[in-house]
Amino acid sequence: MIIVKVGGGKDINWDYIAQDTAALKEPVVIVHGANEVFTEISEKFGKAERMIVSPSGHVSRYTDLETMNLLTMVYSGLMNKKIVACLQKYGVNAVGLTGADGKLWLGKRKKAILAKDGAKTKLVTDSLTGKVESVNTRLINVLLEGGFTPVITIPAITTSGELINVDNDRALAVMARDLQVKTLVILFEAPGLMEKLDDPSSKISHINKGELKKFLDNFEGRIKKKLLGVSEATNAGVTNIYFGDGRIINPISSALKGKGTTIN
DSSP states (O other), X not given: OEEEEEOOOTTOOHHHHHHHHHHOSXXXXXXXXXXXXXXXXHHHTXXXXXXXXXXXXXXXXXXXXXXXXXXXXXXIIIIHHHHHHHHHHTTOOEEEEETTGGGSEEEEEOSOEEEEETTEEEEEOOOOBEEEEXXXXXXXXXXXXXXXXXXXXXXXXXXXXXXXXXOHHHHHHHHHHHHTOOEEEEEESSSSOBSSTTOGGGBOOEEOGGGHHHHHHHOOHHHHHHHHHHHHHHHTTOOEEEEEETTSSSHHHHHXXXXXXXXX
């Protein structure tokens, strides 16, 4: 089994991803984002995004109730179903799910988040954000055994039935742990991890998992969050992680051949 995480950038080519998924010989679980479309629709609704930066440099989205409603509409509604339809077009019998369905991603809401505000650090206590703690592996295995391809996105859900926004990259580690998956493929809008932003010639071909902390300290923003998820995944038993370009033909198989960034 392979878990494929696909970013939410505007240039991600889902036709290429669907074609490649259809050609794979082993079961696939897909996790996707929808950040670019969410930003666009938020602006149309007049809802400005608010990002929270922790003292350690990790970026997350402040999620009030209105933001949660928009997230659910865009991620689990619009984008999830468009992705399912695209996969179906190429013969992949996809089933779209949120982390809330069947308690697929069972999590816990954070009571408080530390956020940098200039030179000060504030405590944010009203954001509907949290962390996935367990995965309903039975549901995923039933779907895979039936020949279906699960396509998963936010939100997750708590034991009390509250929807929470969670980070997909960090949810991967919990999925890999509970499903005992050894291989992750992460597709985004770049040929791989790059030392210099927007400079393809600075692509890093290989990272030893023992050196991940050094890279975590050097990167910022969303890439830092991706690497944090990768670090947690290796601690959970994942042995091979591949970053690849979600804009090219055969993006998954190209990543698996080491044409992006390999971490092991």
